[in-house]
Amino acid sequence: MEGELGIDSRSNSIQLLHDEDDVLALGSDVSTCESTNEESHETPEYVPGSFEGPEKTMEVWFRPNVGHKEGLRALSRKQLDILCTKAKCSILSKISTNYLDAYVLSESSLFVYKYKYIMKTCGTTTLLRCLGALLQYADKLGLELTWVGYSRKNLNNPHAQHYPHSSFDDEINFLSSHEKLQERLNGSGYILGPVTGDHWFVYCADHSELPLSLMAPDSLDITINMMMFDLPASVRDIFYLANTETARNMTAKAGIVGLCPGAAIDDTAFTPCGYSMNAILHETYSTIHVTPEEECSYASYETNAFLPTYLPLVRNVLSVFRPKRFVLTLFGDESALEKVELPTNSRNIQNGNSGVYFRTSSSSTKVESDLVCMMGCFSLESSSGSMKSSKSGKEVSVKKERSGSFF
Numbered sequence: 001m002e003g004e005l006g007i008d009s010r011s012n013s014i015q016l017l018h019d020e021d022d023v024l025a026l027g028s029d030v031s032t033c034e035s036t037n038e039e040s041h042e043t044p045e046y047v048p049g050s051f052e053g054p055e056k057t058m059e060v061w062f063r064p065n066v067g068h069k070e071g072l073r074a075l076s077r078k079q080l081d082i083l084c085t086k087a088k089c090s091i092l093s094k095i096s097t098n099y100l101d102a103y104v105l106s107e108s109s110l111f112v113y114k115y116k117y118i119m120k121t122c123g124t125t126t127l128l129r130c131l132g133a134l135l136q137y138a139d140k141l142g143l144e145l146t147w148v149g150y151s152r153k154n155l156n157n158p159h160a161q162h163y164p165h166s167s168f169d170d171e172i173n174f175l176s177s178h179e180k181l182q183e184r185l186n187g188s189g190y191i192l193g194p195v196t197g198d199h200w201f202v203y204c205a206d207h208s209e210l211p212l213s214l215m216a217p218d219s220l221d222i223t224i225n226m227m228m229f230d231l232p233a234s235v236r237d238i239f240y241l242a243n244t245e246t247a248r249n250m251t252a253k254a255g256i257v258g259l260c261p262g263a264a265i266d267d268t269a270f271t272p273c274g275y276s277m278n279a280i281l282h283e284t285y286s287t288i289h290v291t292p293e294e295e296c297s298y299a300s301y302e303t304n305a306f307l308p309t310y311l312p313l314v315r316n317v318l319s320v321f322r323p324k325r326f327v328l329t330l331f332g333d334e335s336a337l338e339k340v341e342l343p344t345n346s347r348n349i350q351n352g353n354s355g356v357y358f359r360t361s362s363s364s365t366k367v368e369s370d371l372v373c374m375m376g377c378f379s380l381e382s383s384s385g386s387m388k389s390s391k392s393g394k395e396v397s398v399k400k401e402r403s404g405s406f407f
Contacts, residue, residue, distance in 0.1 A: 053291040053298030054227050055108050055120040056127040056152040060134060062115040067142030071114030073101060079137055086130040089121055095266045099283035104268050104276050109287045122289060126162045128174055132181055148185060150203040153227055153327060168201045192363040192375040198327045200375045206368035222332035224310055225302040228323035235321055236292035240273040250275050255320045260286045309341035318351040325379040334370045344376035355380055
């Protein structure tokens, strides 16, 4: 699809339905899933040049071959619209393979497999608010929950977020105090990376008795994500409709086509600027999102493709976007990660278009029994251990965000 949609997600000009009353208006096949007092939280106003590009990500797994034969792919469009409404976003387009359905959203992307639901949302979306409804729908399909994961990078403007996303404490408290979710989850929270710089919050609730590698349809399931900041003007300019008339032209001009050879591509351009893309090939996906505004320039790349080494892919992505710094995260089954060469282990990554990116911090942790999370921060600006000019430490004082019950 071409992306001359005239959609301005930055100013929330898309008319979205409101949580409680509108969910009921859309259909009676879901009950209201939230018992928190949402009305007590004020809606923040968007400040131009302050769009929060880094995505919140929620991944929910169910036991294979239990329940409806189509699994989550049996969810109706109305049900998916309700889930997106609760997350304060909307579906723009869809492409499919025999393995998954991929949706471009007004804020990022949604991927629906038979037994796996992956949703990424940026800006001031309320991703966690759709989890209760998703679990209700899954119950009606006879599905059995096995694992829930939620993660995000620390925010530049946390106070601009809707509840519960202004702090990790609030997000954890929302999940633990929510009457219907508390009975299903009881997970744990983790932090990777320095709290004075770029860091990554991870929440996991594991309900499987078997290792994740045996629960997953693909035992080599690994997800790699690159969050890239401070893009050069020559890259940023590509993603303005005033300079590049369609999303398809943006995809070609930026060199994004080369990152997903052979895949079906669904790309969208936003007004006046911004870009989203999903690419799918068999059971794998790649997704890219770009915020080109100079004050908050950002691009992300994520894929669940399994590769023996990810370094060539990382270098290719860096050649397209040429950021000044980036955060790289991986998560996957421990046995799968042992089979690959990991870019987070590299002290520096050379890129012919930009120079050498030095690793400024790295961390990893094993969550539950066999899931490993890894994070590495890289910068063109420094070969020492600190980030000199990172905007990444803005989210919290350690005192506010760090809770002894979770870390």
